[in-house]
Amino acid sequence: MNAMTRTAGAAPDGMTAARPRRDPVVWVWKPLVWAACLAPLGWMVWLGFTGGLGANPIEFINRYLGDWALRILLVSLAITPLRMITGLKQLVRLRRLVGLFAFFYVVLHITNYVAVDHFFDWRVILEDIVKLWYITVGMVGLAALIPLAVTSTKGWVKRIGGRNWTRLHKLVYLAGAAACLHFFMMRKGFQIEPLIYAGVFALLMAARLIEPLKRRFKA
Amino acid sequence: MLIKFKKASDVLGSEITPKSVFDRRRDFLKTAAVAGAGLALGALPTLPALAAREKLEGVKKTKWTAESLGEKDKPNDYDVIAGYNNFYEFGTGKKDPSENAKKFKPLPWTVEVGGLCAKPGKIGFEDLIKPHMLEERVYRFRCVEAWSMVVPWVGVPLGDVLKRFEPNGDAKYVYFETLFDPERMPGQRGPILDWPYKEGLRIDEAMNPLSLLVVGLYGEVLPNQNGAPLRLMVPWKYGFKSIKSIVSIKFVSEMPKTSWADYAPREYGFYSNVNPKVSHPRWSQASERRIGELFRRETLMFNGYEEEVAHLYKDMNLQKWF
Numbered sequence: 303m304n305a306m307t308r309t310a311g312a313a314p315d316g317m318t319a320a321r322p323r324r325d326p327v328v329w330v331w332k333p334l335v336w337a338a339c340l341a342p343l344g345w346m347v348w349l350g351f352t353g354g355l356g357a358n359p360i361e362f363i364n365r366y367l368g369d370w371a372l373r374i375l376l377v378s379l380a381i382t383p384l385r386m387i388t389g390l391k392q393l394v395r396l397r398r399l400v401g402l403f404a405f406f407y408v409v410l411h412i413t414n415y416v417a418v419d420h421f422f423d424w425r426v427i428l429e430d431i432v433k434l435w436y437i438t439v440g441m442v443g444l445a446a447l448i449p450l451a452v453t454s455t456k457g458w459v460k461r462i463g464g465r466n467w468t469r470l471h472k473l474v475y476l477a478g479a480a481a482c483l484h485f486f487m488m489r490k491g492f493q494i495e496p497l498i499y500a501g502v503f504a505l506l507m508a509a510r511l512i513e514p515l516k517r518r519f520k521a
Numbered sequence: 522m523l524i525k526f527k528k529a530s531d532v533l534g535s536e537i538t539p540k541s542v543f544d545r546r547r548d549f550l551k552t553a554a555v556a557g558a559g560l561a562l563g564a565l566p567t568l569p570a571l572a573a574r575e576k577l578e579g580v581k582k583t584k585w586t587a588e589s590l591g592e593k594d595k596p597n598d599y600d601v602i603a604g605y606n607n608f609y610e611f612g613t614g615k616k617d618p619s620e621n622a623k624k625f626k627p628l629p630w631t632v633e634v635g636g637l638c639a640k641p642g643k644i645g646f647e648d649l650i651k652p653h654m655l656e657e658r659v660y661r662f663r664c665v666e667a668w669s670m671v672v673p674w675v676g677v678p679l680g681d682v683l684k685r686f687e688p689n690g691d692a693k694y695v696y697f698e699t700l701f702d703p704e705r706m707p708g709q710r711g712p713i714l715d716w717p718y719k720e721g722l723r724i725d726e727a728m729n730p731l732s733l734l735v736v737g738l739y740g741e742v743l744p745n746q747n748g749a750p751l752r753l754m755v756p757w758k759y760g761f762k763s764i765k766s767i768v769s770i771k772f773v774s775e776m777p778k779t780s781w782a783d784y785a786p787r788e789y790g791f792y793s794n795v796n797p798k799v800s801h802p803r804w805s806q807a808s809e810r811r812i813g814e815l816f817r818r819e820t821l822m823f824n825g826y827e828e829e830v831a832h833l834y835k836d837m838n839l840q841k842w843f
Contacts (some may be wrong), residue, residue: 356616357597357605357812358668421816430805488803491713491784493613 327395335396339403342370343410363414371407372481376502378404379478383509398454401474405451408444436487443480446473478503575742577655580675585658590671596659597670597812603744605812607664608765609713610699610706611746618746621707627750627766636696636772639687646750650736652685653677657740658733660756663795663824667804670812674754675737680728683770688724692772695727696720697753700768714780720764721777721791722755723833731756731829735763757826759793790843794834795824799843 346366349355355362378400385393420427430437450471452458459467482503486496587596604619611618611625630646655675663669683695701717703709709716726732733754736743743749748765755762761781771777781789788802797807797820808817823830834842 357601358615358810360810360815361615361668418815419810419817423817426805426807433800433802434805435802489613490781490803491609491613492711493713494711 327392331392331396332399335399335403339374339400339406342366342407360414360419364411364419367407367411367414368485371404371411372485372499374400374407375404375474375478375481376499376506379474379503379506383506386509386513402451402454405447408447412444436484439480439487440484443477443484446477446480450474450477475507478506577675577737577740577742580655580657580737580740583656583658585660587659587671587673590659590661593818594661594671596673599739601812602670602672602738603746606746607666607760608708608746608748610708610716610718610766612708613713617708619744622745622749625705625745625749627745630750630768632751632768632770634686634770637689637692637774638772639689641686649682649751650677650734653681655737656733658754660731660733660754661821661824661826662754662756662760663809663820665759665761665789665793665801665804665806667806667809667820668812669809669820669824673739674733674735675740675743676733676735676754678730679732679734679753680730682734683727683772686770686772688772691774693724694773694775694777695722695724696769696771696773696777697722697764697767698769698771699764700766706766714784717768718764719778719780719783720753720762721773721779722753722762723776724772725833726755726830729830729833731826734767757794757823757830759795761789762793792834792839792842794830794839794843795820796822796839796843798822799840 346355346363350359378397381393381397381400385391416422416427420430431441432438450473453462453467453470462470482496482500485499489496587594605615606618607615608618608622611621628646631643632646632649633643635641655677657673657675659671659673661669662672688695697720699718700706701709703716722732735748735752735754736750738744738747743752748763751767752765753763753767776791779789779791782791782793795806800806806820809820810817821827
């Protein structure tokens with residue numbers, strides 16, 4: 303279990319060579335993450351085949367995928383604070399997988415919007431992005447996630463170097479903020495739900511300040 | 522001065538069960554009875570809430586029929602119209618109202634009519650509607666969220682009802698309010714909007730023959746989730762203008778404050794006429810999705826009722842008065 307002694311965050315998953323043969327992260331935790339992250343999609347497909355998507359399935363799918371993209375993104379942002387609290391360094395090895403699943407749901411969410419809702423009517427879609435602020439903000443979130451998904455491989459970490467890679471991947475904070483704002487702006491009236499998500503995001507961000515603050519006050 | 526002598530048999534005010542508690546007791550007994558019957562039959566208890574669908578008698582056809590709308594505007598199914606609702610008083614999800622309004626009992630219902638008119642007063646639902654012939658009108662319905670339906674409403678012309686209260690010359694607007702009762706409307710327990718829901722029309726809009734006070738759907742009593750027992754339907758405006766579960770109608774001289782325009786004045790105007798050329802900060806209004814269809818369709822000016830209502834706005838800048 304303690305084969306990994308590197309400090310978390312300095313280099314991502316998969317960089318170390320020595321690892322126990324039956325690594326529970328590989329054999330237990332990653333399959334569980336796969337199952338958990340695919341379950342919402344499976345449920346949606348089930349609803350689709352059983353007539354459970356309601357009167358406006360396109361809207362339902364759009365919101366459902368958006369909800370899950372945001373939830374999984376927040377889970378990926380929770381991994382580092384959780385590691386700090388529990389001391390379970392292995393958790394970091396699940397971070398890339400969870401992050402990629404968040405991106406996966408974002409891509410499905412946007413595919414539904416582009417291909418199904420607007421049927422590739424690019425003129426209207428571009429107009430939406432320019433005119434409708436909540437879509438602009440959503441697109442900023444997507445733009446922040448794309449480089450992270452692209453550089454998620456071992457090869458890219460090597461190519462740009464661990465330090466730069468870590469720096470680049472701070473963009474996820476922008477994506478998280480954009481996603482929360484996007485959700486908040488999309489709802490009408492004063493609604494609690496988007497505020498809960500924004501609150502969770504704020505907490506996760508604040509948790510990241512604890513260690514640097516401790517260090518400063520010790521020094 | 523009235524002096525009241527207390528009799529021994531008089532009930533103290535403190536002894537009277539509040540009506541809300543009493544009503545709940547009846548609910549409880551009913552539920553218990555049904556559950557008991559269900560258990561006795563060896564079946565699962567069925568909820569008594571599945572509202573009986575009651576037919577309305579003597580509904581006459583008008584020129585606004587499904588046939589007159591044609592192939593492109595076929596009425597949506599009852600289940601769709603009664604299962605996909607924006608009625609935040611019963612929750613913000615589209616399915617929430619049909620779930621949360623099951624137990625709502627609209628009757629008895631009183632409407633208070635007041636303001637600048639000769640005959641103000643409180644009037645029971647039946648007395649308000651009975652003098653008029655019920656009409657079926659199949660209208661296009663366009664939500665500000667860029668989806669639409671075709672709905673066979675049953676109702677009475679709003680103008681005919683309003684005239685009975687004899688509004689005077691200063692009455693330039695009509696103001697409406699929805700019931701405020703968080704016990705019966707659970708959505709009102711949260712601060713989603715500044716309850717009660719408020720809406721308004723200019724008096725000539727209200728008197729337009731298209732404006733309808735709705736009491737039914739598909740020839741039956743209006744389902745709770747669609748705004749029972751009494752709602753407005755102004756088909757050339759976005760759906761939120763057609764206020765539901767109306768308890769108050771007031772004739773006023775100034776443009777009244779309305780819920781959504783008050784919540785976000787940049788996004789929602791008082792008029793809120795369906796207009797494909799004026800886009801909303803959240804939804805482009807150029808196109809809409811008809812519920813039940815895959816592809817979007819172009820949105821029509823005044824939701825296709827240009828002929829009937831365009832004259833009401835002929836010298837107005839509709840970009841400004843959105």
